[in-house]
Amino acid sequence: MADNIGTTWTTYDANKMTSREIYGRVLAELGEKNDKIVGVTADLANSTNIGLFGDKFPERLFNVGIAEQNLFGVAAGLAKTGLIPFASTFAIFAALRGGEFVRTDITYQNLPVRIIATHSGLSFGTAGTTHHATEDIAVMRSMANMTVVVPADGWETGKAVRATIDIPGPFYMRVGRGFEPPLHENDDFEFEIGKAMTVKDGSDLTIIACGTPVLQAREAARELEYDGISVRVINMHTIKPIDKEAIMKAVVETRRILTVEEHNIYGGLGEAVGAVIAESGKGCAFTRLGIPDEYSVIGYPEDLYARYKLDATGIAETVRELLGKEIEADEDWSDED
Amino acid sequence: MPKNVSVEELKAKAKELRLKIIETAKYAGSGHVGGSLSCADILAALYFKYLNVDPENPDMPERDKFILSKGHVALAYVPCLALRGFVPMKSLETFNYYESAYGMHPDSNKIRGCDASTGSLGHGLSMGVGMALGHRYQNIDAKVVVLMGDGEQNEGSIWEAAMASSHFKLHNVIAIVDRNKFCIDGCTEDIMAIEPLDKKYEAFGFKVIKCNGNDMAEVVKALDEAWVEKEKPVCIIAETEKGFGVKKFQGDVKWHYGAMDMDLFLEAKADIEAM
Numbered sequence A: 001m002a003d004n005i006g007t008t009w010t011t012y013d014a015n016k017m018t019s020r021e022i023y024g025r026v027l028a029e030l031g032e033k034n035d036k037i038v039g040v041t042a043d044l045a046n047s048t049n050i051g052l053f054g055d056k057f058p059e060r061l062f063n064v065g066i067a068e069q070n071l072f073g074v075a076a077g078l079a080k081t082g083l084i085p086f087a088s089t090f091a092i093f094a095a096l097r098g099g100e101f102v103r104t105d106i107t108y109q110n111l112p113v114r115i116i117a118t119h120s121g122l123s124f125g126t127a128g129t130t131h132h133a134t135e136d137i138a139v140m141r142s143m144a145n146m147t148v149v150v151p152a153d154g155w156e157t158g159k160a161v162r163a164t165i166d167i168p169g170p171f172y173m174r175v176g177r178g179f180e181p182p183l184h185e186n187d188d189f190e191f192e193i194g195k196a197m198t199v200k201d202g203s204d205l206t207i208i209a210c211g212t213p214v215l216q217a218r219e220a221a222r223e224l225e226y227d228g229i230s231v232r233v234i235n236m237h238t239i240k241p242i243d244k245e246a247i248m249k250a251v252v253e254t255r256r257i258l259t260v261e262e263h264n265i266y267g268g269l270g271e272a273v274g275a276v277i278a279e280s281g282k283g284c285a286f287t288r289l290g291i292p293d294e295y296s297v298i299g300y301p302e303d304l305y306a307r308y309k310l311d312a313t314g315i316a317e318t319v320r321e322l323l324g325k326e327i328e329a330d331e332d333w334s335d336e337d
Numbered sequence B: 001m002p003k004n005v006s007v008e009e010l011k012a013k014a015k016e017l018r019l020k021i022i023e024t025a026k027y028a029g030s031g032h033v034g035g036s037l038s039c040a041d042i043l044a045a046l047y048f049k050y051l052n053v054d055p056e057n058p059d060m061p062e063r064d065k066f067i068l069s070k071g072h073v074a075l076a077y078v079p080c081l082a083l084r085g086f087v088p089m090k091s092l093e094t095f096n097y098y099e100s101a102y103g104m105h106p107d108s109n110k111i112r113g114c115d116a117s118t119g120s121l122g123h124g125l126s127m128g129v130g131m132a133l134g135h136r137y138q139n140i141d142a143k144v145v146v147l148m149g150d151g152e153q154n155e156g157s158i159w160e161a162a163m164a165s166s167h168f169k170l171h172n173v174i175a176i177v178d179r180n181k182f183c184i185d186g187c188t189e190d191i192m193a194i195e196p197l198d199k200k201y202e203a204f205g206f207k208v209i210k211c212n213g214n215d216m217a218e219v220v221k222a223l224d225e226a227w228v229e230k231e232k233p234v235c236i237i238a239e240t241e242k243g244f245g246v247k248k249f250q251g252d253v254k255w256h257y258g259a260m261d262m263d264l265f266l267e268a269k270a271d272i273e274a275m
Helices: A011-017 A019-033 A051-056 A068-080 A091-097 A099-107 A136-141 A154-166 A213-225 A244-254 A269-280 A301-307 A312-323 A331-335 B007-028 B033-038 B040-050 B071-083 B089-094 B124-137 B156-167 B197-203 B216-227 B262-273
Strands: A037-041 A061-063 A084-090 A114-118 A147-149 A171-174 A197-200 A205-209 A231-235 A238-240 A256-264 A285-291 B065-068 B144-149 B173-179 B207-212 B234-239
Touching: A019 A037, A019 A051, A019 A114, A019 A154, A037 A051, A037 A068, A037 B124, A051 A061, A068 A084, A068 A091, A068 A099, A068 B124, A068 B156, A084 A091, A091 A099, A091 A114, A091 A136, A099 B124, A114 A154, A136 A147, A136 A171, A136 A238, A136 A256, A136 A269, A154 A171, A197 A213, A205 A213, A205 A244, A205 A269, A205 A312, A213 A231, A213 A256, A213 A312, A231 A244, A238 A269, A244 A256, A244 A269, A256 A269, A256 A312, A269 A285, A285 A312, A301 A312, B007 B033, B007 B040, B007 B071, B007 B089, B007 B216, B007 B262, B033 B040, B033 B071, B040 B071, B040 B144, B040 B216, B065 B071, B065 B124, B071 B089, B124 B144, B124 B156, B124 B173, B156 B173, B173 B197, B173 B216, B197 B207, B197 B234, B207 B216, B216 B234
Parallel strands: A037 A061, A037 A084, A084 A114, A114 A171, A147 A171, A205 A231, A205 A256, A256 A285, B065 B144, B144 B173, B173 B234, B207 B234
Antiparallel strands: A147 A238, A197 A231
16 A cells, blocks of 8 residues: 555444434434334344434344345334334345345334335445345335335434324335535524425426435525526425425426436336426426436445436536426416416 | 134135135136145135134235235135225136236235235235335234235345345245245256255245144244244244145146136045035
8 A cells, every 4th residue: 555545434433424424313213203113124234324223122123134125024013013123234135135025014004113224226336236226116106005205315314214204004204325515504494204395496498306316406506596597496305296386386386307317217206206297298308317228337425427318517517408408398288377 | 913813714715715715716717726726725724713814904004914925826815805895706707808907917006905016926025025015114003915926036135135124124924935836847856956945935034834734723823923923023834735625736737827627626626615
């Protein structure tokens, strides 16, 4: 080794800096008030931060070891005895390794299991493609009874964890690795599951995003403002049930929609939004940003976001392209409510 | 605590259940008759002697839980629940019908007294571990009984759950393997060998009890022993015969699933009545 550069840290230290930590803390706090809350994990108590709940309530956190099928079967069994289990593992393993157990044991039986899956999308960058989760939204939203939430940052994660308590059925939330910069400055904002948030208003085009790209979309919108381009940014944190009203309002008022997500363009936010628009009968210019149906490459998340145009630069560039797209004028639109 | 019910009474219940199984198969058009008949004695013993369940109050939290992990024998399970008073006997006639509560695999949200939706193999023991942990956390003293198939032992998830059962010291978990020797494609030992099954469960930390699962006296002896275990999860390996009770079906892999014409139905009925 030529130089002694860099900093010394371990995954244990890293956990102290992340939005996952907010999940663990909020859960521990909720656990205090509600003794029905229990936790289950598959050797990822530290990595997913559900361990913070376990530190406080060791008798209420069950670690099943590296066994994701068992993780979700056990969570279902706990729910069957009247408890509210939070189950945490990495997003890719929740959706695919344990997916059929989620489907048959949890969503089919309509049990109040809360799956909080971390390291979603490309956030585990250098861990490589085996640990990237670009299919989980598609899988989870196709399961009946399931609510699917993708918070934009740690503050929203905390709010969403609190909000799950009122949901009677199963719930899936994907959060990143936690190094992502926050969208909000603090937790002084309204958050309601199923209700999209307008992060910035605009009239030329609307970006509908979820997860970490929301912040990037807002940055892009601010940059475009200097060129006189007015972009609305919607934080669609709930993928299911999706806020159709917010989508249609954007379609009617801005006529151009760009969706951005850290997921394969198949099956995720973009398709969910696209379906709402197609069924409405209103035509508009529409583009999806995401992973273009390929296996993501290895690299630091920032580099991957740039590669797939999920950063502010890529989003701004795509907005300009979409603004140049011709759309058929429809005079009838003027009489919209 | 198990109820005071004699072996003779349980044998009569098992016979009644077998008759209901073939009658229901007739209503349903076809069904998993082989695996249903093999576990009829175990089901009858559980529901009429051992399980603390109440048809008047099917959701009482302190009830013992039963999970039919070999979910394909709803054909035996639903008639058993009917005999025990959880669902109306008449409703068995709707089995497999459009929008019926009953199909080949049980749905816990549609069947009164059914603790788990099953059918995809290898799920039951995991759910059972979760239930047992939930009981312990809530100070509920209840058993969790999981009835599995022998072919089902091929599923890796069973061994994840077996590992967890002993790791968490769940002595209230009783796993029963209906060892009827066959999966769909043939003999378990030809398709994917599971033996020595007793040694496998022992190595996973279970107390293993072997019995003849079609001999009620032996079934009762095994369950008696399982019910008082205070240290380890229990695995009962019940040696059974697929299709037991009907000569044409007994030990014949073909009768994993099938339909009977009226002649065969009457023949099967006569066989069971003569038991």
